[in-house]
Amino acid sequence: MSDPMIGLVLLGLLMALLASGVWVAISLSLVGLTGLVFFSNAPSGLVLASTFWGHSHSWALTALPLFILMGEILLRSRMSDDMFTGLVPWLSRAPGRLLHVNVFGCAIFAAVSGSSAATAATIGRMSVPELTKRGYPESLILGTLAGSATLGLLIPPSIILIVYGVATEQSIARLFIAAIIPGIMLMTLFASYVAVRAWMNPDLIPAIDETFSLREKFRSSRRLIPVALLIGGVIGSIYGGLASPTDAAALGVVLATVLAWTSGGFSWKLFGEAVMSATRTSCMIALILLGAAFLSVSMGFTGLPRNLAAWISDMNLSITALLIALTIFFIILGCFLDGISVIVLTTSIIMPMVSAVGIDPIWFGIYLVIVVEMSQITPPVGFNLFVIQGLTGIDILRIAKAAFPFFLLLLLGVLLICLFPQIVTFLPTYMAS
Template sequence: MSDPFIGLTLLGLLIALLASGVWVALSLSLVGLAGLVLFSNAPSGLIIASTFWGHSHSWALTALPLFILMGEILLRSRMSDDMFTGLVPWLARAPGRLLHVNVFGCAIFAAVSGSSAATAATIGRMSVPELTKRGYPESLILGTLAGSATLGLLIPPSIILIVYGVATEQSIARLFVAGILPGFMLIGLFAGYVAVRAWMNPNLIPPIDETFSFKEKIMASRRLVPVALLIGGVIGAIYGGLASPTDAAALGVVLATILAWASGSFSWALFGAAVMSATRTSCMIALILLGAAFLSVSMGFTGLPRNLAAWISDMNLSVTALLVALTLFFIVLGCFLDGISVIVLTTSIIMPMVTAVGIDPLWFGIYLVIVVEMSQITPPVGFNLFVIQGLTGIDILRIAKAAFPFFLLLLLGVVLITVFPQIVTVLPNMMGN
């Protein structure tokens, strides 16, 4: 039976299952089972049992629920409000003024939550009412929030980088370090866009009445100290080689809990709510990863990834042509699936092609995350768009229109790391193996 027929059959089955509302994890498992039963002679029951058992106690995966719990604790403490208050005095006179609070606030919170949705919800809850009240244009309020919240996927500790590392057997510590410079690059692009818009049309940004002395700025900055300690503790432990990502995640939970209690805004009830929310999210992601692992194994038995990689290799596509095709593919796929599902659905098929043309899997992980970031602000299933719609009640198409310039900036980011791959690789190479 031909590989195209096998591939189209399994793809059609997966689309049908997802369209009918079957859970992503269950859909992946059923497609993997169909591949084993219909297109191989392998013992399906034994493979299911061994794959699920073998992938259900991954030590690297332990970091995932811990970083999620850290973000949930911060979401329920006063530290997120303190972060907003500490940034305002420093950004009040910048071109674009308080719109930069969205950009830098999202960047800071992304570095301690690892979640795009949590970043959009937390910063949006504070900034949207405040910026609207001060007369900032709706399109820039929504656009900066939607675009900057995607940084939660890239800036370490990133949940989606953990998923990619587990799915492709890449070093999570090296992936985290590889995401630092691209994260700063995107922050610069977003802040630069806001500044250019403000310079081109000064009337767009309302005047500000408040003035802050240097002493007041320093006093306000004290509110940023707890978040800085948390970021420094987690990222410093990984980058300095003092702790693995899993150990650093445990350290992050301990530090987040201590700082939340010290802020006087945390309680046992809130801690329980954070644990339950983190448990639900972690179980969902773990089930999806188990289904994806089984699908990956079953695809290996059908021979489809190997033959597909050989087919791509025979086409003699250049690296650039392959990346253009993959970027379009991931953007379209991201219109209908969340970021984690995109990663786990495609890695087993895509990675053989990527390695066949000589692309560094570490670099490809950062490229893939930036492309998935683009899908977070692309309708109809742009997750950040849903979060912001829930916060504001504004029509999702208006939010998508406001976020479109940031979609283009993310696309520019993909071009920049393709032309200058050192943006991704220089820090991991300094770190070593």
């Protein structure tokens, strides 16, 4: 059987398993086992056992459950409320006024949670009732929340960047550093869109009755100190060379726990809930990564990635043509799968193609995460849309419509890093020099 036919058979099997509701991890493992048994001479049982064992004690992967636990602790603490209260006085006179709380609140919380869904849930729980009560338009409330929450995937410490780094054997610290400028760029695009909408139609934004003196603004800023300490402790220890991402994740859990206790409202019961939720999420991601690792190894035995890379190379596709095709492919795939599944399902096949045309894997990781961010706000499987629907009870199509301008802004972000790759590569190169 020819390589294209083998690829189609395995792809068809994977789609059939996923469509029938089989867990992603099991689907990946079954497809990998099929490839080994029918299309290679490798000892399938030995390869399965050695791959699962070899990838189940990755030191880099240890950071994943720790960062998830840190986000779960913050989700249940009073620090998230303090963050909202601390931002309001500073943003009350900005174009778009309190809508910027969604943008900057999501960016700040993304820097300590690493999760898009946790960011949407935490900030949405605070901002949606408050902004609705103050008379802000529903479309902008939902759009800014859905779009800005995607920053949880990009701004370090990003869970999905850890997954990408483990799956492709790239430096997680370099990926974190590379994500800083693109994260700031997207946050600026979102805030600029809100400001432009406010300038074009001032009647959209309700007048604000409260005025805050400079002294009151600085007094409210004290509520931001715990979050600033947490961000500084976690991110600063990585960039300062004092700790690896895994060590920094452990430090983040300790700091988050201490700050949650001292801020009040945190209890042993809430801590237990955070641990259990983090355990469930971590086990789900770890199983998917094991299945993806086995699929990657089995594809190597079949020779498909190598032959596919050679085929792409023989086509002499330009980098631009390849990136356009991959962007369309990932957007479509993201309409049906969550971001982590997209990463682990595709890296074993895509990375040889990317390497064949000379694309920097660090740059490609940031590109891939931004494209996956777009899938978080596209129906039918946009996780941020589901989270916001659960918070508000609003129809998911209305939420998707409100988020569409931010989908376009993310697309603009992809275009900008393609035209100016230094947006991604400058900091990692500078830090290494």
